[in-house]
Amino acid sequence: MGAPVKRPTINDVARTAGVSRGAVSYALNGRPGVSEATRQRILSVAEELGFHPDRAARALAGAPAKAIGLSLYRPASTLGVEPFFMELISGLEAELSLRSYALLLHMVADREQEAAVYRRWGRERAVDGVLVCDVLEHDPRLPLLEELRFPAVVIGPPPAGGAIASVWSDDAVSLQEAVGYLAALGHRRIGHVAGIPEFAHTRVRSAAFADLARRLGLEAAPCAYTDYSSPDGARATRRLLGAPDRPTALVYDNDIMAVAGLAVAQEMGLSVPGDLSVVAWDDSPICRIVHPELTALTRDITGYGRQAARLLLAAVDGREIADVAVEAAHLTPRASTAPPAGRLY
Amino acid sequence: MGAPVKRPTINDVARTAGVSRGAVSYALNGRPGVSEATRQRILSVAEELGFHPDRAARALAGAPAKAIGLSLYRPASTLGVEPFFMELISGLEAELSLRSYALLLHMVADREQEAAVYRRWGRERAVDGVLVCDVLEHDPRLPLLEELRFPAVVIGPPPAGGAIASVWSDDAVSLQEAVGYLAALGHRRIGHVAGIPEFAHTRVRSAAFADLARRLGLEAAPCAYTDYSSPDGARATRRLLGAPDRPTALVYDNDIMAVAGLAVAQEMGLSVPGDLSVVAWDDSPICRIVHPELTALTRDITGYGRQAARLLLAAVDGREIADVAVEAAHLTPRASTAPPAGRLY
DNA sequence: CTGAAAGCGCTTACAG
DNA sequence: CTGAAAGCGCTTACAG
Numbered sequence: 208m209g210a211p212v213k214r215p216t217i218n219d220v221a222r223t224a225g226v227s228r229g230a231v232s233y234a235l236n237g238r239p240g241v242s243e244a245t246r247q248r249i250l251s252v253a254e255e256l257g258f259h260p261d262r263a264a265r266a267l268a269g270a271p272a273k274a275i276g277l278s279l280y281r282p283a284s285t286l287g288v289e290p291f292f293m294e295l296i297s298g299l300e301a302e303l304s305l306r307s308y309a310l311l312l313h314m315v316a317d318r319e320q321e322a323a324v325y326r327r328w329g330r331e332r333a334v335d336g337v338l339v340c341d342v343l344e345h346d347p348r349l350p351l352l353e354e355l356r357f358p359a360v361v362i363g364p365p366p367a368g369g370a371i372a373s374v375w376s377d378d379a380v381s382l383q384e385a386v387g388y389l390a391a392l393g394h395r396r397i398g399h400v401a402g403i404p405e406f407a408h409t410r411v412r413s414a415a416f417a418d419l420a421r422r423l424g425l426e427a428a429p430c431a432y433t434d435y436s437s438p439d440g441a442r443a444t445r446r447l448l449g450a451p452d453r454p455t456a457l458v459y460d461n462d463i464m465a466v467a468g469l470a471v472a473q474e475m476g477l478s479v480p481g482d483l484s485v486v487a488w489d490d491s492p493i494c495r496i497v498h499p500e501l502t503a504l505t506r507d508i509t510g511y512g513r514q515a516a517r518l519l520l521a522a523v524d525g526r527e528i529a530d531v532a533v534e535a536a537h538l539t540p541r542a543s544t545a546p547p548a549g550r551l552y
Numbered sequence: 553m554g555a556p557v558k559r560p561t562i563n564d565v566a567r568t569a570g571v572s573r574g575a576v577s578y579a580l581n582g583r584p585g586v587s588e589a590t591r592q593r594i595l596s597v598a599e600e601l602g603f604h605p606d607r608a609a610r611a612l613a614g615a616p617a618k619a620i621g622l623s624l625y626r627p628a629s630t631l632g633v634e635p636f637f638m639e640l641i642s643g644l645e646a647e648l649s650l651r652s653y654a655l656l657l658h659m660v661a662d663r664e665q666e667a668a669v670y671r672r673w674g675r676e677r678a679v680d681g682v683l684v685c686d687v688l689e690h691d692p693r694l695p696l697l698e699e700l701r702f703p704a705v706v707i708g709p710p711p712a713g714g715a716i717a718s719v720w721s722d723d724a725v726s727l728q729e730a731v732g733y734l735a736a737l738g739h740r741r742i743g744h745v746a747g748i749p750e751f752a753h754t755r756v757r758s759a760a761f762a763d764l765a766r767r768l769g770l771e772a773a774p775c776a777y778t779d780y781s782s783p784d785g786a787r788a789t790r791r792l793l794g795a796p797d798r799p800t801a802l803v804y805d806n807d808i809m810a811v812a813g814l815a816v817a818q819e820m821g822l823s824v825p826g827d828l829s830v831v832a833w834d835d836s837p838i839c840r841i842v843h844p845e846l847t848a849l850t851r852d853i854t855g856y857g858r859q860a861a862r863l864l865l866a867a868v869d870g871r872e873i874a875d876v877a878v879e880a881a882h883l884t885p886r887a888s889t890a891p892p893a894g895r896l897y
Numbered sequence: 898c899t900g901a902a903a904g905c906g907c908t909t910a911c912a913g
Numbered sequence: 914c915t916g917a918a919a920g921c922g923c924t925t926a927c928a929g
Contacts, residue, residue: 214674214675216905216906216907217906217907217908218906226915226916227915227916227917228906228907228908228916228917229908229909229915229916229917229918230914230915230916232907232908232909233908233909233915236908238908238909239914240909240914240915241914241915242914242915245914245915257671257675258675259671259672259675259676260676260906260907261612261675261676261677261905261906261907262608262611262617262676262677262678263607263608263609263610263611263612263617263676263677263905263906263907264608264612264905264906264907264908264921265608265906265907265908266607266608266907266921267606267608267609267612267905267906267907267908267920267921267922267923268906268907268908268909268920268921269907269908269909269920269921270907270908272607272608274656292638293637293638296657296659297659300657300658300659301659304658307672309656309658309678310656310657310658311619311654311655311656311657312641312645312655312656312657313645313649313654313655314641314642314645314646326604327604327652329559330559330602330603330604330606331604331605331606331607331608332606332607332608333607333654436837437837437838437840437841438837441841463837463838463841466838466841466842467837467841469841470841470842470843473843474843492781492782492783492808492812493782493808493811493838495782496782496786496808496811496812496814496815497811497815497842498815498818498819561921561922561923562922562923562924563922571899571900572899572900572901573900573901573922573923573924574899574900574901574902574924574925575898575899575900577923577924577925578899578924578925581924583924583925584898585898585899585925586898586899587898587899590898590899605922605923606921606922606923608921608922608923609905609921609922609923609924610922610923610924611905611923612904612905612906612907612921612922612923612924613904613905613922613923613924613925614904614905614923614924614925615923615924
């Protein structure tokens with residue numbers, strides 16, 4: 208591909224500015240060691256020359272890699288379907304790019320691969336910190352990250368061990384809002400189409416659901432677990448609606464499954480919201496392009512990502528970090544929820 | 553966060569194996585300079601010590617960064633909605649990880665930012681090559697990448713200049729398949745809800761559409777441009793269906809807009825496919841979770857991504873590369889297409 | 898086929 | 914506040 212383009216080095220800047228390389232480095236990194244006047248002169252020379260420090264050289268000399276790793280466990284079945292991650296990534300990016308941090312994205316098909324990726328990132332010093340999603344009950348990644356001394360932030364409910372800080376939104380509160388609303392409409396049999404049972408956030412939601420069902424004295428509160436994919440959401444819906452005392456309302460753990468469930472209900476001849484109310488977790492455009500539009504638990508996913516990035520960068524800077532709770536998802540009532548049939552107001 | 557974990561260096565491997573550092577480097581990189589026996593011994597020592605060469609040191613010494621850059625231009629309105637990119641990325645990743653290449657993802661809000669990202673990547677030697685999506689008619693990124701001597705691959709139709717190879721699928725063929733099918737069903741007024749007119753792939757599609765309309769002698773072939781978002785798709789649908797001689801079929805440039813258009817048709821009291829046939833470009837689960845299920849142009853997006861990654865890695869390896877055509881999208885007829893109302897068979 | 902040496906472009910104590 | 918020097922961990926000609 209031809210010789211690489213000649214790039215100015217720190218030497219060029221130092222020579223042009225008439226100072227030492229060290230002075231240039233200090234000036235560029237905002238560290239003490241140069242006078243303000245000199246710093247300004249150096250900065251303007253660097254600007255003029257179009258100088259950007261070589262990432263590799265910088266890293267080798269002990270400076271941070273200026274990159275964050277996100278390893279995503281994606282089973283083939285859910286590929287390309289969850290708007291959540293695209294929005295999350297866009298929030299991460301927004302914050303990272305402010306500080307010129309890159310996002311290293313890696314998708315893995317299984318957990319062992321993910322561990323291998325962390326080890327490699329650690330050994331190669333490819334990233335300065337990692338974000339951890341979809342944490343399991345006893346997640347082997349967490350002790351591994353501690354062993355590797357990796358600054359890390361969990362996206363999701365704070366894990367039991369507690370050594371790694373997390374950014375989370377209180378799903379129990381949100382679930383309460385959704386189920387409370389359905390109960391207030393008069394629903395007594397409310398089903399839950401949940402996500403992957405091994406995930407900590409799934410357990411938070413299903414525990415909150417069971418708890419609420421008890422407190423509200425619901426007649427039935429069946430829960431079906433899925434892999435978050437729309438076919439699985441459709442299957443779970445058929446199962447729940449096929450039971451003798453079928454639920455009159457269903458809460459779905461994501462938007463994709465709620466839309467799939469809506470289609471299943473319609474194919475079973477049930478009208479929504481007449482015969483069945485539907486609530487989707489995570490609002491997205493697809494909740495508004497189906498008929499009826501879906502009542503959803505809306506949250507600022509991009510903001511969630513920004514917050515996670517900010518917290519991780521604080522950890523990377525060596526600051527002590529603690530769990531951060533972002534605002535919980537709130538219910539956006541739309542046309543897919545109504546009082547159950549047979550009940551009059 | 554404590555001291556970094558002590559990692560074995562090439563010196564440790566050399567000492568343990570009783571050879572020089574150079575020998576270890578040659579052995580690890582599969583270059584001539586060591587006997588096969590020595591190579592094996594070195595490799596097993598490296599394995600035993602858990603040695604992974606430091607990415608920064610390697611890069612600084614002139615070796616590739618082992619990373620590929622993907623800068624995505626995402627206007628806020630389409631954030632998180634296009635399944636296409638998630639699938640593409642997953643294909644890229646699948647191929648890159650085979651060769652231990654990382655994917656550096658960067659989302660930008662405008663074109664100037666994207667140019668700045670390329671320059672930075674070039675100067676910092678952060679990536680060995682870049683992938684270019686959504687190419688414009690006279691795209692300023694292409695000459696910039698040439699100027700920077702960046703190995704690059706365009707994902708989409710080969711640009712006019714021709715210096716940068718592309719991986720593409722022949723959208724004209726696919727459009728012909730879709731419109732030909734609609735015409736065969738008896739439709740004479742077929743509308744096109746297209747994407748962003750500045751994109752080269754949009755122009756390929758709308759040119760093919762206009763050409764076909766002429767050859768098939770269609771009565772009307774209105775085209776509406778959008779930003780690929782579902783609200784914009786809905787607006788375009790309203791506009792096209794509000795015309796006096798409204799189309800009896802619409803072809804959408806993505807799945808999201810087709811679903812939005814379906815909802816608009818239903819809200820206007822038009823039955824699909826009775827009053828309006830709908831075809832979606834890019835098949836995804838959401839095409840199958842709406843009612844009626846959408847006829848779609850199906851293609852192997854993951855495979856598209858894999859192919860793009862392979863081609864770019866070939867360029868990074870210094871090989872000459874040429875355009876690669878992947879298989880065009882093919883029509884998957886479903887319930888959203890039928891002969892137009894009033895026509896009998 | 899092997900080993901010693903230079904050098905990649907930075908950062909950071911350290912002495913002035 | 915500044916400058917000279919060492920060193921980060923590799924790769925790669927170059928001489929043996």
